[in-house]
Amino acid sequence: MNARFLLLTALAAAAASAQTPFERIANAAKDPQNWLTYSGRLDGQRYSTLAQITPANVKDLELKWVLQTRAPAEPNSKYEATSLVRDGILYTVQPPNVVVALDAASGRIFWTYAYDPSRESRPCCGRVNRGLALLGNTLFMGTLDGNLIALDARDGHLMWSTRLGRPEEGYSVTVAPLVVKDKVIAGPAGGEFGINGYLAAYSAETGKEVWKFHTIPQPGEPGHDTWGGDSWKHGGGSIWTTGSYDPELNLIYWGVGNAGPDWNGDPRPGDNLYTSSLIALDADTGKLKWYFQFTPHDEFDFDATQVPVLADLTWHGKPRKVVMTANRNGFFYVLDRVTGEFLLGKSFAKVTWASGLDEKGRPIRTGHSTAEGSIVYPENQGATNWYNPAFSPRTGLMYVPCWMDTWSVYTSRLEPYQEGNWYSGGGATHNIPALRPGPVTRRLPETAWGAIQALDPETGDVKWQFKMTDVTDSGVLATATDIVFAGGREGYFYALDARTGAVLWKTMLGGAMSAGPTAYAVDGKEYISIPAGNAVFTFGLRDE
Amino acid sequence: MDFTKVVLASLLIASPIAAQEGHGVSPADLERGMQIFLNNCAGCHGPDGDLISGVALYSGRFRRAQGDNELRRIVQNGIAGTPMPPGNYTDEQAGMIVAYLRSMAATGGGKLTGPPGNAESGKAIVEGRGQCLECHRIGRQGTITGPDLTGIGRMRRAVDLEKSLVDPDAEIRPDNLTVRAVAADGTPITGRLLNMDTYSIQILDARSASLRTLKKDELRDYEVMKKSPMPSYRGKLSEQEISDVVSYLVSLKEQM
Numbered sequence: 001m002n003a004r005f006l007l008l009t010a011l012a013a014a015a016a017s018a019q020t021p022f023e024r025i026a027n028a029a030k031d032p033q034n035w036l037t038y039s040g041r042l043d044g045q046r047y048s049t050l051a052q053i054t055p056a057n058v059k060d061l062e063l064k065w066v067l068q069t070r071a072p073a074e075p076n077s078k079y080e081a082t083s084l085v086r087d088g089i090l091y092t093v094q095p096p097n098v099v100v101a102l103d104a105a106s107g108r109i110f111w112t113y114a115y116d117p118s119r120e121s122r123p124c125c126g127r128v129n130r131g132l133a134l135l136g137n138t139l140f141m142g143t144l145d146g147n148l149i150a151l152d153a154r155d156g157h158l159m160w161s162t163r164l165g166r167p168e169e170g171y172s173v174t175v176a177p178l179v180v181k182d183k184v185i186a187g188p189a190g191g192e193f194g195i196n197g198y199l200a201a202y203s204a205e206t207g208k209e210v211w212k213f214h215t216i217p218q219p220g221e222p223g224h225d226t227w228g229g230d231s232w233k234h235g236g237g238s239i240w241t242t243g244s245y246d247p248e249l250n251l252i253y254w255g256v257g258n259a260g261p262d263w264n265g266d267p268r269p270g271d272n273l274y275t276s277s278l279i280a281l282d283a284d285t286g287k288l289k290w291y292f293q294f295t296p297h298d299e300f301d302f303d304a305t306q307v308p309v310l311a312d313l314t315w316h317g318k319p320r321k322v323v324m325t326a327n328r329n330g331f332f333y334v335l336d337r338v339t340g341e342f343l344l345g346k347s348f349a350k351v352t353w354a355s356g357l358d359e360k361g362r363p364i365r366t367g368h369s370t371a372e373g374s375i376v377y378p379e380n381q382g383a384t385n386w387y388n389p390a391f392s393p394r395t396g397l398m399y400v401p402c403w404m405d406t407w408s409v410y411t412s413r414l415e416p417y418q419e420g421n422w423y424s425g426g427g428a429t430h431n432i433p434a435l436r437p438g439p440v441t442r443r444l445p446e447t448a449w450g451a452i453q454a455l456d457p458e459t460g461d462v463k464w465q466f467k468m469t470d471v472t473d474s475g476v477l478a479t480a481t482d483i484v485f486a487g488g489r490e491g492y493f494y495a496l497d498a499r500t501g502a503v504l505w506k507t508m509l510g511g512a513m514s515a516g517p518t519a520y521a522v523d524g525k526e527y528i529s530i531p532a533g534n535a536v537f538t539f540g541l542r543d544e
Numbered sequence: 545m546d547f548t549k550v551v552l553a554s555l556l557i558a559s560p561i562a563a564q565e566g567h568g569v570s571p572a573d574l575e576r577g578m579q580i581f582l583n584n585c586a587g588c589h590g591p592d593g594d595l596i597s598g599v600a601l602y603s604g605r606f607r608r609a610q611g612d613n614e615l616r617r618i619v620q621n622g623i624a625g626t627p628m629p630p631g632n633y634t635d636e637q638a639g640m641i642v643a644y645l646r647s648m649a650a651t652g653g654g655k656l657t658g659p660p661g662n663a664e665s666g667k668a669i670v671e672g673r674g675q676c677l678e679c680h681r682i683g684r685q686g687t688i689t690g691p692d693l694t695g696i697g698r699m700r701r702a703v704d705l706e707k708s709l710v711d712p713d714a715e716i717r718p719d720n721l722t723v724r725a726v727a728a729d730g731t732p733i734t735g736r737l738l739n740m741d742t743y744s745i746q747i748l749d750a751r752s753a754s755l756r757t758l759k760k761d762e763l764r765d766y767e768v769m770k771k772s773p774m775p776s777y778r779g780k781l782s783e784q785e786i787s788d789v790v791s792y793l794v795s796l797k798e799q800m
Binding site: 087088089101103105106108109110111152154155157158159160161 | 681684688692694738739741744746748753754755757799800
């Protein structure tokens with residue numbers, strides 16, 4: 001075989017795989033053997049139509065392979081990355097920025113790309129990464145030191161790198177980017193360092209910025225007047241969990257992080273748009289179509305970064321295009337995703353910062369962060385957080401990992417902004433270990449606990465609840481065979497009955513889960529994969 | 545020089561470390577030592593170890609170190625009163641760097657045999673008559689079936705590149721091995737070896753330019769080729785042209 005022949009065949013293959021790349025992602029529901037984007041589908045449902053693993057045979061799941069990280073993770077280096085799978089290749093990110101391509105059926109490694117983030121990186125909450133995006137033959141990853149990079153999915157070759165913000169100022173990129181058409185959507189984290197946040201689209205080909213939406217409106221932009229004085233300059237509005245996309249409406253839905261400083265609202269009078277909000281943007285231009293702010297003038301670090309889940313429901317007898325989110329602030333919301341109209345809001349955990357929501361969904365405030373410290377439910381990590389939810393069109397239920405009965409003492413204090421320094425305006429103590437999961441739990445079980453809850457979008461009612469002694473940072477996955485896969489800090493990985501919450505199967509993985517499960521198939525065999533502790537565990541049915 | 549001879553020479557040279565630590569120096573150790581050297585030391589010393597006047601790391605002779613242990617201590621602690629800083633290396637990493645420094649001397653001491661080269665002329669040859677980009681990639685150009693040459697100037701010494709051009713079979717690095725296999729139905733398969741175990745081989749398939757696992761029990765035959773698929777340019781390019789190509793490759797420092 002000569003070199004010229006190799007070239008021609010390689011080019012032909014590359015052209016074939018790049019013919020309809022985004023269409024594959026847009027039609028992911030019809031292509032369940034692959035997991036092509038953070039939530040598996042652009043609607044954020046994390047719902048797999050693979051049907052080989054059923055409630056009847058799930059007890060026969062066995063471990064197929066494990067990927068160990070190369071070195072023990074640091075205490076805060078949780079494995080938060082959702083794996084992607086395309087055509088039998090699984091791509092994952094070991095914390096903080098080590099990309100591994102491996103055989104999705106056997107776990108054998110093809111290549112590793114180890115990005116070494118600058119020592120100037122200042123992540124607020126661990127050296128984490130939530131995963132990759134994929135388009136054609138290119139992978140996209142945010143880096144801890146504020147870059148968005150593109151890699152050749154075939155060999156890990158660096159294609160381009162774009163700076164989103166200086167790490168010295170606290171900018172980092174931990175979000176799994178979202179590919180929409182020919183663009184990569186991402187934004188910087190750094191809400192605890194007084195960044196000035198934004199969500200932006202970059203050319204997948206070159207990394208050049210195509211549009212930018214300021215999550216903190218700049219002077220002259222609508223919403224700027226919701227910030228007193230110069231407080232907007234360091235107002236936060238970070239981006240760190242992946243949004244969703246509706247191809248029909250051509251709208252991107254994305255949750256925005258907390259206002260800065262976190263726990264002292266006094267220096268920033270006003271509602272502080274678009275922090276703690278859901279924004280709906282035109283995918284081509286980045287122009288704001290509508291927004292909904294869950295926690296105006298947030299004083300509790302209630303990022304609204306939870307994955308927005310899109311569904312077409314018959315809602316109170318009428319067809320509705322809705323977006324659902326169980327928010328960190330403890331309320332479950334259903335909005336019309338065409339207009340942003342508030343349809344429903346109901347608490348799914350103990351909440352004392354607000355007594356309820358008014359007819360437009362605005363919270364009726366009853367709790368504040370104070371100089372002397374105030375106990376407020378839920379705690380600083382919220383009633384849920386980055387741990388992704390799932391929705392099953394079959395059961396019509398939204399599945400949410402929850403922290404129940406948690407509180408913090410929220411204390412505010414004046415803190416001047418200094419570049420690169422922590423800018424939180426106070427502190428929050430917790431009744432449970434907030435960030436660092438540990439292998440040992442010793443406390444009164446009633447002080448706080450974890451749960452997977454099944455919420456009814458029509459009423460906000462909890463249809464069932466699966467209780468865990470410890471809280472959970474694990475995402476969930478719903479399947480077309482009415483199984484919900486979920487994990488927790490204790491190290492158990494569960495298959496639950498999607499209609500009742502009954503445990504169908506469980507296994508102990510010996511480490512906390514902080515990422516979402518993925519479902520995929522290779523050569524007709526279905527696999528369920530999830531990172532736990534410092535490793536990725538992958539299960540399948542016993543070979544006949 | 546045969547690669548096994550290179551390794552053997554390095555093993556003999558590095559034997560004090562090997563004896564102390566209870567393990568030998570493998571090709572992978574040398575490769576890792578080279579990577580650490582190129583990433584951390586070559587910035588001052590140059591990839592050939594000859595950029596600092598009076599310090600010829602490629603020569604195998606060190607004024608301030610008699611043996612490998614002293615050399616390793618310098619790598620870890622630096623040299624007080626000089627710009628040589630301490631390095632945050634484990635004993636194992638420092639040992640790999642030392643093994644690589646020793647191997648530099650054993651593989652030609654960084655001395656080029658040809659005339660001085662012209663990088664611009666070399667670029668024209670690489671992109672044209674040399675047909676290098678039919679198998680190699682440089683930045684956004686070329687293909688991925690052969691080793692990636694992007695940033696090769698940060699990763700390989702000029703003397704190694706020269707040797708690869710005229711005698712590609714002399715030393716095939718572990719990253720660049722080729723697998724040739726025959727499927728059960730007789731279909732030939734060729735690709736770069738990425739990984740291998742008792743039951744399977746992971747390759748970058750040359751035909752489809754995609755990642756692929758070959759199950760050994762489903763193959764009629766397979767072998768890891770001891771020869772490079774790259775042709776020798778001895779006789780195809782003049783000495784001057786080879787020097788030009790080397791000059792161009794050495795100038796490729798960017799990572800993308």
